[in-house]
Amino acid sequence: MGTEGARALLERAGRLTLQTGNLLNWGCLRKKCPATPSEEVRDCIQKTLTEWSSKIGKDQNQETLEVLECAVAQALEKINPEERDELKVSAKLFIVGSNSSSIRDAVDLACSALGVAQLDSVIIAPPPVEDGINLSLEYLQPYWKELENLVQNTKIVAIGTSDLDKAQLEQLYLWAQVKPSSNQVNLASCCVMPPDLTAFAKECDIQLLTHNDPKELLCEASFQEVLQESIPNVRANDWIPLWLLRYSVIVKSRGIIKSKGYIIQAKRNAS
Numbered sequence: 001m002g003t004e005g006a007r008a009l010l011e012r013a014g015r016l017t018l019q020t021g022n023l024l025n026w027g028c029l030r031k032k033c034p035a036t037p038s039e040e041v042r043d044c045i046q047k048t049l050t051e052w053s054s055k056i057g058k059d060q061n062q063e064t065l066e067v068l069e070c071a072v073a074q075a076l077e078k079i080n081p082e083e084r085d086e087l088k089v090s091a092k093l094f095i096v097g098s099n100s101s102s103i104r105d106a107v108d109l110a111c112s113a114l115g116v117a118q119l120d121s122v123i124i125a126p127p128p129v130e131d132g133i134n135l136s137l138e139y140l141q142p143y144w145k146e147l148e149n150l151v152q153n154t155k156i157v158a159i160g161t162s163d164l165d166k167a168q169l170e171q172l173y174l175w176a177q178v179k180p181s182s183n184q185v186n187l188a189s190c191c192v193m194p195p196d197l198t199a200f201a202k203e204c205d206i207q208l209l210t211h212n213d214p215k216e217l218l219c220e221a222s223f224q225e226v227l228q229e230s231i232p233n234v235r236a237n238d239w240i241p242l243w244l245l246r247y248s249v250i251v252k253s254r255g256i257i258k259s260k261g262y263i264i265q266a267k268r269n270a271s
Contacts, residue, residue, distance in 0.1 A: 006053030007234045013068035016239065016266045019113055020044045021075025022259040037213050041244065042226050044262050045218075048072050049230035077259060078115030079249065087258065089116055091247040092123045092162070092184075094217050098242035100142040102265070106245045107155050109263050114247065122147065123160040123184055128215045135164070137171040148178040160184070162211070166197040173204055182207040218244050223266065241266045 010016065020026075023044065052070045079087060093106050103124070110119060126143050129135055140161075147159045160182030161172065169183055183201065185193060187210045201208045220240055228236040242265045249259035 003053045003056075003231050005056035006049075006231050009056065009065065009068055010231065010234055010239075010268070013065050014268055015067045016264075016268070017067055017069055017109065018045060018048055018262075018264040018266075019069070019071040019076065019109075020048050020261045020263075021072050021113075022077040022261050023075070024257070024259060025075040025077060026072070037217055038222070041218050041262060042222065045223070045226045045264065046230045049227065053231055075261075076113070078113075079259075081115075084116065086252055088120045088250045088252050089114060089247065090121045090123075090250070091119050091245050092125060092211075092213075094125045094213075094244045094246075095127045095143065096216075096218055096223075096241045096243055097127070097220060100146045102243050103143065103146040104150065104155075105265065106243050106263065107150055109265070110245055110247055111155065113261075113263060114249070114259075118154055119156050119247075121158045121160060121181065122150075122156050123162055123182065123209075125162045125213070125217075135168060137168070137175060140168075140172060141175070144172065144176055148176070151178045158182070160207075160209075162213075166194065166200050169197065169206070170200055173206070179204070180206055182209055184209045184211045186211055186213070188212060218264070223264075238268045239266045240269060 026047070048070060051072045079089070091107075091110055093103065095102070107119060107122065111117065124143055124147060126135070126140060129139065147156065150156045151159060158181040159178060161169065161180050162184040163186055164172065164183050169180065173179055183206055185197070185208055193208055198208065200206075218241055223241040224236040224239060227234060227239055245263045247259075247261055247263070248257055250256065251258050
């Protein structure tokens with residue numbers, strides 16, 4: 001059945017959860033080094049969809065699933081409980097076309113995929129605001145409250161932010177019950193850490209990290225395009241990405257990456 005069966009399943013499902021599993025287990029990806037984070041995400045989505053659709057059999061073609069699970073089975077890898085204390089499990093969550101309530105879904109799915117009870121740290125990248133509009137505390141608050149709830153429920157140990165300047169970070173810090181433990185700074189926008197941000201972070205014990213992610217790691221148009229390329233003739237425009245979570249599992253003592261992967265959730269707008 002292949003792509004025909006995959007297309008039929010996608011036309012009946014309400015949601016799609018795509019899991020790449022551990023990318024270090026993907027021989028094909030190791031041979032190619034994507035130039036940008038966006039290209040890596042596109043590659044991962046395309047290869048996961050292609051691999052998954054090739055395994056769809058005639059019996060599955062008739063199924064109707066509200067949430068369709070799409071994964072590369074051989075790449076899925078849970079953490080050995082005996083090794084858990086030696087590992088740091090971190091995630092960055094990109095909200096694409098959804099609201100703050102999806103944060104819990106993303107964290108729950110990441111914990112389930114990795115076989116852990118909690119994540120050591122989660123950094124939030126809220127949806128981009130319109131050009132010319134500054135990111136306000138009011139805009140961030142619902143997302144941060146959701147993260148705080150997950151800390152209080154012991155699903156996350158530490159929470160951080162991305163791309164906040166000194167004024168924004170200070171506002172969040174003063175308002176928040178659970179203080180940000182880190183703030184990522186994009187080195188494409190500044191080669192040197194701003195002195196006022198550095199001073200404030202040091203004073204409040206906030207770790208400043210660097211990253212090279214674009215403002216939109218996965219936009220709606222890009223997701224629909226890669227869906228159409230992977231499964232020809234699918235009604236790709238019906239599908240809207242909600243969020244994307246990138247996780248990494250690091251061996252604390254050696255600082256090496258043991259596992260890295262993406263989990264993406266999308267919903268179908270029924271016409």
